[in-house]
Amino acid sequence: MITSVLPAPRATTRAVTDASATAWALAARNGDPHAAEHFVRALHGDVLRYVAHLSGDPQTAQDLTQETFARAFDSLSRFEGRASARTWLLSIARRAVADSFRRAAARPKLADTHDWQAVLERAQPRGLPGFDDGVALLDLLEALPEERREAFVLTRIVGLSYEDAARFIGCPIGTVRSRVGRARATLERLLLEADALPR
Template sequence: MTTSVLPVPPGTQRAAADAAATAWALAARNGDRHAAEHFVRALHGDVLRYVAHLSGDPQTAQDLAQDTFVRAFDSLPRFEGRASARTWLLSIARRAVADSFRRAAARPRPADTPDWQAVVERVQPRGLPGFDDGIALLDLLAALPGDRREAFVLTQVAGLSYEDAARCIGCPIGTVRSRVGRARAALGRLLAEADDASRTAA
């Protein structure tokens, strides 16, 4: 018997992962606790990355991810698997972030005191592999308009198809394609400007 050693195309892996996560969500809906654990483990990373980029505040990402899963389990009895569990969950994450913005806007503004979060960030280790690249990407993404950043993160970071991203955001697929294209163009310009600035400084 011959076993293929050809690599599995990334799209095939993503489709298989989505199918598994959706099956776990459906099983969890029927009371399977092990399936619920698999569901959370499979999608926690995607949710965490998405809410961090969407909120622009990595400090609150864990809380937003937890809120997303709490809402998801509350809504699980109504989940029918028409869309993938990942698309469904990221739609819930989007609402969780929007609600957090509304709550923050309604709270009294804090006094003008030193920002403890900024102090903590300044003392974090900087020599870790990928640290600077991650900070640079966050800075570049923060410069994009919110709608373009969201479309870019959903498709290029979280790996959703344009169709699933459109369903998650609630807009036509052509709008998602346009936003991603403009985001890529803007990121390209920002990278070129950063390279020019670094060469000039050198």
């Protein structure tokens, strides 16, 4: 028998990962500590990327990811596996980021300089591999309408299937496909316009 050495298609791999993560979440709900560890390992990267995108602050992304998993384990007893564990966890992550925005807005901001934003920007690390590309990508994503940006990030960056993204957002699959297609077309147009500008 000949076995293929090619990797499985991405959608199949994602479906297997989703099924495994959901099974681990259900096992962790029943008290299996090894399942809890596998659950965190399987979805940690997705949650980290998602909260980094939503918060726009890579420095707080680790804290928000930990908060997301802490909230998930607090409410794990209510998880029934009707949606994938990834979809359930990303909805918790969205609430954690929203709560962090509310907390930040309620805190007074003190600075001993007139232009504290410029000081903060100068303190950020520069010249790291991929830093400029990351900033350019964030700028391009910010140009998209919010609904299209969310659909694009969930399916193309986080890696959700269209079906899971539709459940997560709360709209039909066709709407997600349309939003992603339009987002992609807008990004391509913006990239072509940027390349056409004189250096």
